[in-house]
Amino acid sequence: MTRGKYLKCLPLVILAVAGLFIAIGVTRGEVEAVLEKAVNICLECIGIG
Amino acid sequence: MKIRPLVQSLVLLGSNAYLKGFMGGRIYKGPLKGVCVPGLNCYSCPGALFSCPLGSLQAILAGWEYSFSFYVTGLLLGFGAIFGRFICGFLCPFGLIQELLHKIPLFKNKRAIKIPKFFLYIKYVILAVFVVALPVFAKGEFGVGYPAFCKFLCPAGTIEAGLPLLAGSEGLRKAAGALFLWKALLSAAVVVGCVVIYRFFCRVLCPLGAFYSFFNKISLLRIDPDEVRGTFCKMGLNPVLEVNSLECIRCGECKAHAKRRFAGRGSSAEVMANTTEQIIHSA
Ligand code: SF4
Ligand code: SF4
Numbered sequence: 001m002t003r004g005k006y007l008k009c010l011p012l013v014i015l016a017v018a019g020l021f022i023a024i025g026v027t028r029g030e031v032e033a034v035l036e037k038a039v040n041i042c043l044e045c046i047g048i049g
Numbered sequence: 050m051k052i053r054p055l056v057q058s059l060v061l062l063g064s065n066a067y068l069k070g071f072m073g074g075r076i077y078k079g080p081l082k083g084v085c086v087p088g089l090n091c092y093s094c095p096g097a098l099f100s101c102p103l104g105s106l107q108a109i110l111a112g113w114e115y116s117f118s119f120y121v122t123g124l125l126l127g128f129g130a131i132f133g134r135f136i137c138g139f140l141c142p143f144g145l146i147q148e149l150l151h152k153i154p155l156f157k158n159k160r161a162i163k164i165p166k167f168f169l170y171i172k173y174v175i176l177a178v179f180v181v182a183l184p185v186f187a188k189g190e191f192g193v194g195y196p197a198f199c200k201f202l203c204p205a206g207t208i209e210a211g212l213p214l215l216a217g218s219e220g221l222r223k224a225a226g227a228l229f230l231w232k233a234l235l236s237a238a239v240v241v242g243c244v245v246i247y248r249f250f251c252r253v254l255c256p257l258g259a260f261y262s263f264f265n266k267i268s269l270l271r272i273d274p275d276e277v278r279g280t281f282c283k284m285g286l287n288p289v290l291e292v293n294s295l296e297c298i299r300c301g302e303c304k305a306h307a308k309r310r311f312a313g314r315g316s317s318a319e320v321m322a323n324t325t326e327q328i329i330h331s332a
Contacts, residue, residue: 010267011130018127025120030109031083034120037108038082038092038100044199045093045104045206046214047232048224 053138053300057145060088063098064142065209070095074217085121087128088141089257091203093210095217102128103180103203103257107196111184125260133268133293134261137251138300143205147250150243162246163285168253169296175202176256198256200228204236247283251298262295272299278307 025031043049064086067077076095085102092100102125109118128136137144151159175198183197199206211232215221242249251258265271277288281303284296288303 007267011264011269014126014130014264014267018123018130021119021123021126023123025118025123028115028119030115030118030120033109033112033114034085034100034105035080035083037105039076039078041076041214042091042093042104042108042196042199042206042210044196045091045203046211046221047200047207047229048221048226049195049200049228 053302054145056139057142057148060086060140061142061145064088064090065094065096065098067096067098070097071213074214076214085124086140086142087124087132087136089143089203089205089255090141091206091209093206093214095210095213097209101205104196104199104206107180107184107198110181111188111194111196113188113192116185129261129264129268131269132261133265133270133299134258134297135268135270135299136261137248137258137298141257143209143255144248144251144298146208147243147248150240151247153244156245159245159247164246164249164252171253172255172259175254176259180256201232202235202254204232204239204250207232207236208240247285248298252284252296258298265293265295265297265299270299272297272301272304276307277303278311279303281306 070076074095076093077098079098081098082092082100084099085105086099087102089103090097090099090101092104102121106118106121106125109115109121132140179198179202184194186194187197188194207229211229215225215229239250239254242253246252272292274289274292277292279289280287282288282291283300283302284298286292286294286296288307291297292303293299
């Protein structure tokens with residue numbers, strides 16, 4: 001594969017990996033973990049925790 | 050109105066549209082918070098409807114439940130592969146805040162101030178140490194660590210969340226101590242840095258910009274170097290050589306500038322060849 005074609009395919013490959021990662025994360029319950037952190041005031045963010 | 054400021058303003062307002070939060074010193078607790086926006090926007094900002102990708106990544110890495118976040122990493126990889134640092138130029142609320150700060154006419158000769166090149170690498174160190182290594186490895190007795198970037202460095206947290214929440218809650222004000230003082234001083238320094246230097250935080254400190262920079266050369270959305278001419282770049286780059294480089298935020302201003310200035314003079318390669326010829330002839 002030429003360098004140009006390789007560079008054109010690379011973002012698509014990364015996108016496919018990204019989709020797979022997101023699907024794995026969702027099935028492992030990571031969205032809930034993010035939600036749980038984000039719906040409570042993050043003391044570290046505001047500088048008191 | 051130009052398209053970029055319009056998009057930036059819509060993103061800033063859209064991601065912080067929970068106005069009730071600002072009035073009552075509370076934060077939004079709905080299901081949208083399970084989704085991360087691509088740019089830096091603190092999820093403890095009273096107006097935030099979505100989550101910050103960096104905060105979420107650190108929270109999961111620092112927790113006891115998972116050792117790796119497929120979900121947030123997947124989102125970041127996806128955003129990077131499609132946009133690269135276009136996110137910085139168009140979709141990051143904190144990027145817009147910095148641009149507005151730079152418009153404050155406080156110092157003269159701002160353009161003359163240059164950032165030493167090695168400063169640009171600091172953001173990569175912050176990404177590796179504060180966003181990944183410390184949350185993963187610095188864990189306590191119960192296997193729980195802390196989001197080190199949020200805790201010690203992030204000015205978005207202090208400015209977007211700390212100040213409005215502390216202003217609205219006496220309890221939080223009483224709890225603020227040395228750590229808050231440190232973060233407030235650091236944020237003040239970043240604010241001054243941004244008034245003086247265009248997007249100081251992006252260029253020197255932002256680990257999210259550092260992450261997206263790895264995708265800048267390959268992402269689906271890129272600027273055609275052939276449409277770029279001249280030397281106009283607020284990020285201190287040479288657009289002809291460095292558009293789409295690690296530091297380019299794809300603001301497109303060099304392209305717009307070239308359109309106005311070099312209209313009808315051919316492609317960038319032709320303009321460069323003509324300029325070189327003129328220099329040789331005048332020598
Ligand atoms: S470098 Fe960071 S703060 Fe700057 S625009 Fe990009 S994501 Fe936002
Ligand atoms: S090179 Fe062009 S697109 Fe990139 S940051 Fe500079 S002006 Fe913006």
